[in-house]
Amino acid sequence: MQYEAFYRRSIAEPESFWGEQAELIHWQKKPERVLAYDRPPFRQWFSGGETNLCYNAVDRHLAQRADQAALLYLSTETGEEKRYTYAELHREVNRCAAVLQSLGVSRGERVVIYMPMIAEAIFCVLACARLGAVHSVVFGGFAAHNLALRIDDARPCLLICADAGMRAGKAVPYKHLVDEAIKEAKFPPAKVLIVDRGLDPDMRRVAGRDEDYWDLRDDFRDAEVPVTWLEANEPSYILYTSGTTGKPKGVQRDVGGYAVALAASMKYIYGANPGETMFTTSDIGWVVGHSYIIYGPLIHGMTTIVYEGLPIRPDPGIWWKIVEEHKVTTMFSSPTAIRVLKKQDPAWLKKYDLSSLRYLFLAGEPLDEPTSRWISEGLGVPVLDHYWQTETGWAMLTYLPGVELKPNRFGSPGFPAYGFNIKVVNELTTAECGPGEKGVLTVIPPLPPGCLTTVWGDDNRFVNSYFGQFEKELLYSSSDWAVRDEDGYFFILGRTDDVINTAGHRLGTREIEEALQAHPGIAEVAVVGLADELKGQVPVGFCTVKDPSRIADAAGRAQLEKECIDKVAELLGPVAKPHKLHFVTALPKTRSGKLLRRSIQALAEGRETGDLSTLDDPNALEEIRKAVGK
Numbered sequence: 001m002q003y004e005a006f007y008r009r010s011i012a013e014p015e016s017f018w019g020e021q022a023e024l025i026h027w028q029k030k031p032e033r034v035l036a037y038d039r040p041p042f043r044q045w046f047s048g049g050e051t052n053l054c055y056n057a058v059d060r061h062l063a064q065r066a067d068q069a070a071l072l073y074l075s076t077e078t079g080e081e082k083r084y085t086y087a088e089l090h091r092e093v094n095r096c097a098a099v100l101q102s103l104g105v106s107r108g109e110r111v112v113i114y115m116p117m118i119a120e121a122i123f124c125v126l127a128c129a130r131l132g133a134v135h136s137v138v139f140g141g142f143a144a145h146n147l148a149l150r151i152d153d154a155r156p157c158l159l160i161c162a163d164a165g166m167r168a169g170k171a172v173p174y175k176h177l178v179d180e181a182i183k184e185a186k187f188p189p190a191k192v193l194i195v196d197r198g199l200d201p202d203m204r205r206v207a208g209r210d211e212d213y214w215d216l217r218d219d220f221r222d223a224e225v226p227v228t229w230l231e232a233n234e235p236s237y238i239l240y241t242s243g244t245t246g247k248p249k250g251v252q253r254d255v256g257g258y259a260v261a262l263a264a265s266m267k268y269i270y271g272a273n274p275g276e277t278m279f280t281t282s283d284i285g286w287v288v289g290h291s292y293i294i295y296g297p298l299i300h301g302m303t304t305i306v307y308e309g310l311p312i313r314p315d316p317g318i319w320w321k322i323v324e325e326h327k328v329t330t331m332f333s334s335p336t337a338i339r340v341l342k343k344q345d346p347a348w349l350k351k352y353d354l355s356s357l358r359y360l361f362l363a364g365e366p367l368d369e370p371t372s373r374w375i376s377e378g379l380g381v382p383v384l385d386h387y388w389q390t391e392t393g394w395a396m397l398t399y400l401p402g403v404e405l406k407p408n409r410f411g412s413p414g415f416p417a418y419g420f421n422i423k424v425v426n427e428l429t430t431a432e433c434g435p436g437e438k439g440v441l442t443v444i445p446p447l448p449p450g451c452l453t454t455v456w457g458d459d460n461r462f463v464n465s466y467f468g469q470f471e472k473e474l475l476y477s478s479s480d481w482a483v484r485d486e487d488g489y490f491f492i493l494g495r496t497d498d499v500i501n502t503a504g505h506r507l508g509t510r511e512i513e514e515a516l517q518a519h520p521g522i523a524e525v526a527v528v529g530l531a532d533e534l535k536g537q538v539p540v541g542f543c544t545v546k547d548p549s550r551i552a553d554a555a556g557r558a559q560l561e562k563e564c565i566d567k568v569a570e571l572l573g574p575v576a577k578p579h580k581l582h583f584v585t586a587l588p589k590t591r592s593g594k595l596l597r598r599s600i601q602a603l604a605e606g607r608e609t610g611d612l613s614t615l616d617d618p619n620a621l622e623e624i625r626k627a628v629g630k
C-alpha cells in the first residue's frame with residue numbers, strides 16, 4: 001500500500017477507514033456509529049460501543065500469550081529485574097483492582113497516581129482502567145504545589161504514591177510531597193495508598209487516611225475483578241499539560257477511540273508485531289509513557305520494558321545492553337536523551353548486538369540534524385522522528401514504516417498521519433501556506449480517534465484554547481510553527497505561544513513566572529525559553545526587584561538568584577527550574593503594558609528583535625542586551 005492512497009482514504013472516508021481499524025480491538029458491544037460529529041468541534045468516535053482498555057491490554061491476550069512476557073521491569077537504580085508474563089500481569093492487575101475497589105474506587109471516580117517508574121505504577125493504571133475509574137498520572141518530577149493544583153482540578157477519591165523514587169543512586173521522596181500537597185489542596189482525596197519500597201526510612205503515615213499496598217494486596221491473593229465495560233466515549237484518563245495560563249489543562253481522553261488509535265499506530269507507525277519487544281525510555285508521567293510504555297505495546301500483545309534509571313548509568317551502554325539482552329525490536333526515545341549520549345564515547349553504540357532493533361523513534365522536541373545523523377550512523381538502524389502532542393495521544397506527523405517507508409529527511413518528522421487533516425495556514429489570513437511558506441500547523445476537525453475529547457471539567461477551555469485562534473474556520477491550532485517542503489515533508493519551527501519545550505517537556509512560562517513572583521523580593525518577571533545545546537530550550541528569567549539594595553553586589557545577586565530558583569523547585573519541581581536569572585531595573589513592555597517576551601527572547605539569543613515601535617522604554621531592552629552580554 002502506498003502512503004498517499006492510505007492517507008487520502010483516511011481523510012475522504014473516515015467512517016469506513018476507522019470502522020476497519022476498530023476491528024483491531026475487542027468490543028464487548030459493537031459501536032452503533034463510527035463517527036458522530038453533530039456538535040463541532042466535539043466529536044464522538046465509536047458511540048454506542050462498549051469496551052475496556054485493561055481488557056484489551058491484558059485479558060484479551062491470555063488465550064494466546066499467557067506465558068509470554070508482558071512487562072519487564074528493569075531498575076538500574078535498585079538493581080531489580082522482574083519479568084511478568086501476561087498471566088502474571090493479569091493476576092497483579094486483578095489484585096490491584098481489588099485493593100482499589102476496597103478503597104472506594106469505582107467507575108468515573110478519579111485516582112491520582114504519583115509514582116516513580118515501577119511495575120506497580122503500571123498495575124495501578126491498568127487496575128483503574130479495569131474498574132472504569134479515571135486515572136491521572138502526575139509526573140514524579142513535579143513538586144507539591146503542582147500536585148495540589150492537579151488534585152484540586154481532578155478531585156480524586158484516592159491518591160496512589162510510592163515512598164520514594166531513585167535517581168542517580170539517591171532516594172527522592174514522594175510521599176513527603178504528597179503530604180504537603182494534601183495540606184495545600186482544597187479537595188484532598190479521602191485515602192492515600194502507599195507502595196512502600198523501603199527507600200525512605202523517615203516516611204510518615206497518617207492514621208485513618210494512609211493505606212499500605214503490600215498489606216492490602218495480601219488480602220486479595222486470588223481476587224478476580226470483573227471488567228467494567230465502558231461506552232467508547234466515557235473518560236479513560238486525565239493528563240495535565242502546560243498551557244499559556246498558570247493553570248494546567250487536564251487533557252481528557254476517551255476509551256474506544258484511544259484503544260483503536262493506539263492499536264492502529266502500533267501497526268502502521270511503529271511497524272511492530274505482537275510477540276516483539278518495545279522499549280520506550282520516557283516516564284509514565286508523560287503522554288509518551290501512557291501511550292507507548294503502557295497501553296500501545298500491551299494492546300498489541302508485545303512485551304513492554306519499564307526502565308527506572310538514567311541512560312548513562314552504570315555506563316552509557318546500558319540502553320543498548322537492554323536492547324541486546326531483551327531483543328528489543330522497537331525503541332522510542334527523545335532527542336535530549338540522545339544528545340546526552342552523544343557526549344559519551346561513540347564506541348558504546350557498537351558494543352552490543354543491536355540486530356534485533358528495527359527502528360528508533362524519537363519525539364517530543366525538535367530533532368537537530370547533527371544528533372539525528374550521529375545516532376543513525378552510530379546505530380545503523382533507521383531513526384525516525386515523529387511529532388505529536390499530549391493532546392493528540394499519538395503521532396500527527398510521522399513516517400509510516402508499516403504502510404510505506406519513505407526516505408528519511410534529516411530535520412523532518414515526516415508526513416501527516418492518517419486521520420489528521422493537516423493544513424499549514426497563515427496566522428493572519430488563514431490562507432493555506434504553499435511549500436516553503438511558514439505558518440501555523442492546524443488540523444481540520446473532526447480530530448481522529450485518540451485525541452483529547454475535551455479539557456477536564458471545562459468544555460469552553462477546550463473550544464477556546466484549541467479552536468479559538470481560527471474560530472471562523474474552526475481549525476484546531478497546534479500552537480506550533482511549521483513549513484512543508486516541495487516534496488511534502490513537514491518541518492516544525494517552534495511554538496507560537498508562550499510555552500517552552502525543555503528536554504522534551506512542555507513548560508508554561510506563566511507558571512514559572514508565577515512561581516518566581518512567589519518570592520517576596522521579586523517585583524516583576526518575564527521568563528523566556530532560550531536555545532540550549534543539550535535540552536533544546538531552557539527557561540531563563542528576567543526580574544525586577546522590590547529592594548534594589550539586595551542586588552547591589554555580585555554576592556547579593558547570587559544569593560537572590562539561588563533563593564528564587566529554589567522557590568521554583570519548591571513550587572513546581574526541579575523540571576521547571578530556570579537555568580539563569582538576570583536582575584534588571586525594568587522589563588521591556590509595550591505602551592499598553594504588555595511584556596515583550598518575544599523581543600527579550602530574540603535579544604537573548606542574539607537575533608533581530610523585530611518591530612519595536614510600540615516599545616515604551618528603550619532602556620529596558622538595552623539593559624537586557626547588557627545582562628545577556630549580547
Ligand code: AMP
Pocket residue numbers: 241287362363364365366367385386387388389390391413478479480492494495501504505506
Ligand atoms: P507535549 O505535549 O509535552 O508532548 O509537547 C508537545 C510539543 O512538543 C509540540 O507542540 C511541539 O512543540 C513539540 N514537539 C513534539 N514532537 C516534536 C518533534 N518531533 N519535532 C519538533 N517539535 C516537537
